[in-house]
Amino acid sequence: xxxxxxxxxxxxxxxxxxxxxxxxxxxxxxxxxxxxxxxxxxxxxxxxxxxxxxxxxxxxxxxxxxxxxxxxxxxxxxxxxxxxxxxxxxxxxxxxxxxxxxxxxxxxxxxxxxxxxxxxxxxxxxxxxxxxxxxxxxxxxxxxxxxxxxxxxxxxxxxxxxxxxxxxxxxxxxxxxxxxxxxxxxxxxxxxxxxxxxxxxxxxxxxxxxxxxxxxxxxxxxxxxxxxxxxxxxxxxxxxxxxxxxxxxxxxxxxxxxxxxxxxxxxxxxxxxxxxxxxxxxxxxxxxxxxxxxxxxxxxxxxxxxxxxxxxxxxxxxxxxxxxxxxx
Amino acid sequence: xxxxxxxxxxxxxxxxxxxxxxxxxxxxxxxxxxxxxxxxxxxxxxxxxxxxxxxxxxxxxxxxxxxxxxxxxxxxxxxxxxxxxxxxxxxxxxxxxxxxxxxxxxxxxxxxxxxxxxxxxxxxxxxxxxxxxxxxxxxxxxxxxxxxxxxxxxxxxxxxxxxxxxxxxxxxxxxxxxxxxxxxxxxxxxxxxxxxxxxxxxxxxxxxxxxxxxxxxxxxxxxxxxxxxxxxxxxxxxxxxxxxxxxxxxxxxxxxxxxxxxxxxxxxxxxxxxxxxxxxxxxxxxxxxxxxxxxxxxxxxxxxxxxxxxxxxxxxxxxxxxxxxxxx
Numbered sequence: 259x260x261x262x263x264x265x266x267x268x269x270x271x272x273x274x275x276x277x278x279x280x281x282x283x284x285x286x287x288x289x290x291x292x293x294x295x296x297x298x299x300x301x302x303x304x305x306x307x308x309x310x311x312x313x314x315x316x317x318x319x320x321x322x323x324x325x326x327x328x329x330x331x332x333x334x335x336x337x338x339x340x341x342x343x344x345x346x347x348x349x350x351x352x353x354x355x356x357x358x359x360x361x362x363x364x365x366x367x368x369x370x371x372x373x374x375x376x377x378x379x380x381x382x383x384x385x386x387x388x389x390x391x392x393x394x395x396x397x398x399x400x401x402x403x404x405x406x407x408x409x410x411x412x413x414x415x416x417x418x419x420x421x422x423x424x425x426x427x428x429x430x431x432x433x434x435x436x437x438x439x440x441x442x443x444x445x446x447x448x449x450x451x452x453x454x455x456x457x458x459x460x461x462x463x464x465x466x467x468x469x470x471x472x473x474x475x476x477x478x479x480x481x482x483x484x485x486x487x488x489x490x491x492x493x494x495x496x497x498x499x500x501x502x503x504x505x506x507x508x509x510x511x512x513x514x515x516x517x518x519x520x521x522x523x524x525x526x527x528x529x530x531x532x533x534x535x536x537x538x539x540x541x542x543x544x545x546x547x548x549x550x551x552x553x554x555x556x557x558x559x560x561x562x563x564x565x566x567x568x569x570x571x572x573x574x575x576x577x578x579x580x581x582x583x584x585x586x
Numbered sequence: 587x588x589x590x591x592x593x594x595x596x597x598x599x600x601x602x603x604x605x606x607x608x609x610x611x612x613x614x615x616x617x618x619x620x621x622x623x624x625x626x627x628x629x630x631x632x633x634x635x636x637x638x639x640x641x642x643x644x645x646x647x648x649x650x651x652x653x654x655x656x657x658x659x660x661x662x663x664x665x666x667x668x669x670x671x672x673x674x675x676x677x678x679x680x681x682x683x684x685x686x687x688x689x690x691x692x693x694x695x696x697x698x699x700x701x702x703x704x705x706x707x708x709x710x711x712x713x714x715x716x717x718x719x720x721x722x723x724x725x726x727x728x729x730x731x732x733x734x735x736x737x738x739x740x741x742x743x744x745x746x747x748x749x750x751x752x753x754x755x756x757x758x759x760x761x762x763x764x765x766x767x768x769x770x771x772x773x774x775x776x777x778x779x780x781x782x783x784x785x786x787x788x789x790x791x792x793x794x795x796x797x798x799x800x801x802x803x804x805x806x807x808x809x810x811x812x813x814x815x816x817x818x819x820x821x822x823x824x825x826x827x828x829x830x831x832x833x834x835x836x837x838x839x840x841x842x843x844x845x846x847x848x849x850x851x852x853x854x855x856x857x858x859x860x861x862x863x864x865x866x867x868x869x870x871x872x873x874x875x876x877x878x879x880x881x882x883x884x885x886x887x888x889x890x891x892x893x894x895x896x897x898x899x900x901x902x903x904x905x906x907x908x909x910x911x912x913x914x
Contacts (some may be wrong), residue, residue, distance in 0.1 A: 272705050274680055279686050279703065286693040287700050288666065294701035296624050296719030300670035304709040338616065340629035340717065351603060358607050372615050375607065377600050381632040383712045389626030389668065389717035521744035523871035 287578030303383030318360025344380035419528020421452030473537035631711035646688025662720030672708035747856020749780030801865035
């Protein structure tokens, strides 16, 4: 079994196991997210990133983005980060500097301070932990979900996943052909989305300023299908999404064509977009439409109606997320 | 070069590199610790723990202790933890349950909630990240250091290090002799200090209740010598410690004799004690002496006098910490 297959196999059982653990230790679990001001991520080499094509500076930057994204979802503004790096002997001083350079750039961009930095050895590869802490904006209350709530998303979807596929393909070509130059021209957008993601906080800020209260907010890490199932679990509602409302950039479509990969599937199940997916009451639709960088892609429905995607012919396809085996 | 030597070699340059990074990126560094409500730790298999003798349940427990210790040092009470585990294919469901069981026990003991849990794959071994967040007790202000301040420590020192040496020795015997039973009877105390450390928060609470304001508080991770150099750096003062005031349990002394290892060295440079080391104004010495579980081990001196240990003959030995190469 390849490393990838192994890790995928573990992935399939992950959500069942996590639910089991939550039930078994429910007296100490409180993961409603309401009280926590912390978001911590662990990036492991070979699992979460491949240094064949991922520059260390970008990796540092992206680790911060990934860590702070959850704080925005809880209507908090990130303030500071704790950084722990585990580095094996093959990394030099300059490599560590490059990672910190990327972390530092993200700190400047998102007005964060590094409140602690620790380096330790690692037997194999690189491990990055970024724990970010935030403070409440104090301006937002989370609404009770209603079956008519709109489901909205910032920016566009699927680009980061197709960027990753291109990088993986060219990295393989490079290995097989003994150092052939990668062909990545024309795909700067999707590759940039993979290597240097940004958080689209402006539309959320604009809505807040316009007095719009949102329901659940999720950062899109593993494709919107997986996030919609989370929203369904948290709200006790179903989700209906319209295939023609999913925002897909034309560069993403072009990358999909190059790779023979359906961009709609990338949008639904691809990872690392870091767009924000959220619900708002239906009577706010005019304010949503007026806000740049937002798309209304569907709405909540009753739990009985399940999670579904409306296809071109008007029929419904049940929404599934690979690796997500929780029964909603 | 063995793994240990490799990791030690990296350790030697670590503090210089960290200081370089702090200087280079000083616009984004704010590691005074004053503002942060987060403490995050990263434990990597083969570096921070050896599963030959470290039970997974204890490992989960100790990871929490290590993470929350810093919050007490900032006069905060820990409230919740974020947990990220990276597990390679050799770990089974029951192993993960054992880790979470240990984490859960620590949560019960220290009144914490698990605010998030995430599992991911790992190519090799186990990686544990615990990010804890706290809230201020609101009762303590940190004092300006004075050259007469007393240096105090909770509990006793060196036990966890000698416990580790015993476990390492027996693990080696087990490997060499093809499964010989380890001889650990009589050393329960030092082994317990290594495998299941607790935080001595009661003496600190008692002092607070008695109206005693403390200066810097540090959790003893790498021996008090290293922590005293930190205190020296942070206060701009020197530290003088008296060899006969260092609290060393008689079980620690017995373990040192068994291993042919000087307990004083274990107390100064051994890791994982998780005792609290702190300064208080000299006029509080009566309240300190009345508080159970505290020892006065020395006092601050002027920076020019440096960091030193007073030996039996009254002479001074410069205090050094292995792996700590920052010029004070």
